[in-house]
Amino acid sequence: DMKVTQMPRYLIKRMGENVLLECGQDMSHETMYWYRQDPGLGLQLIYISYDVDSNSEGDIPKGYRVSRKKREHFSLILDSAKTNQTSVYFCASSLSTALPAEVFFGKGTRLTVV
Amino acid sequence: AQKVTQTQTSISVMEKTTVTMDCVYETQDSSYFLFWYKQTASGEIVFLIRQDSYKKENATVGHYSLNFQKPKSSIGLIITATQIEDSAVYFCAMREEGFASALTFGSGTKVIVLP
Numbered sequence: 001d002m003k004v005t006q007m008p009r010y011l012i013k014r015m016g017e018n019v020l021l022e023c024g025q026d027m028s029h030e031t032m033y034w035y036r037q038d039p040g041l042g043l044q045l046i047y048i049s050y051d052v053d054s055n056s057e058g059d060i061p062k063g064y065r066v067s068r069k070k071r072e073h074f075s076l077i078l079d080s081a082k083t084n085q086t087s088v089y090f091c092a093s094s095l096s097t098a099l100p101a102e103v104f105f106g107k108g109t110r111l112t113v114v
Numbered sequence: 115a116q117k118v119t120q121t122q123t124s125i126s127v128m129e130k131t132t133v134t135m136d137c138v139y140e141t142q143d144s145s146y147f148l149f150w151y152k153q154t155a156s157g158e159i160v161f162l163i164r165q166d167s168y169k170k171e172n173a174t175v176g177h178y179s180l181n182f183q184k185p186k187s188s189i190g191l192i193i194t195a196t197q198i199e200d201s202a203v204y205f206c207a208m209r210e211e212g213f214a215s216a217l218t219f220g221s222g223t224k225v226i227v228l229p
Contacts, residue, residue, distance in 0.1 A: 042219040
């Protein structure tokens with residue numbers, strides 16, 4: 001069963017705390033992504049990873065960093081979370097950016113920073 | 115830089131009728147790919163249909179079809195014979211050709227199918 005799994009699904013953190021969002025995929029996809037979704041703005045790309053230790057900033061990378069040490073696993077880290085990082089975060093994966101392949105999305109993590 | 119715009123915030127339609135959603139895009143590339151995704155009430159995002167810029171024929175998958183008007187940089191989604199479960203938010207997205215490219219999304223159109 002092809003899927004992208006995100007953990008946790010819901011998270012509440014205090015301002016200034018560190019946040020770790022985890023994502024896994026079982027399709028051996030090369031490319032993985034982190035997006036955030038805010039009302040009225042659609043999905044905005046935070047980071048893209050082309051493979052292990054090959055990451056690139058997306059459109060809104062400020063305040064975030066990522067880690068990809070295994071092909072199937074991609075983490076999003078918020079160092080010292082801010083209230084404006086309250087959002088729904090989606091992880092996604094695709095076979096390769098060399099192809100216009102379908103992008104598969106996880107179910108999202110709803111992060112609230114108070 | 116690529117940009118995708120969906121101006122319709124919400125559309126209500128009667129069940130079993132046809133709904134059309136608009137999307138316009140901006141790109142400097144001559145080759146690109148256009149997608150429509152559906153986000154259900156549970157938040158799940160699923161791929162629906164894709165149009166490659168070099169193809170003149172409009173893509174069709176099941177009761178989803180596209181109205182691709184390249185000179186107008188427009189890619190509309192048409193859903194025929196709508197069902198209650200088609201109620202969702204629909205996102206238009208594009209990707210330019212190139213290794214480093216990722217999907218850029220529009221802001222979404224909420225479709226409400228009424229019984």
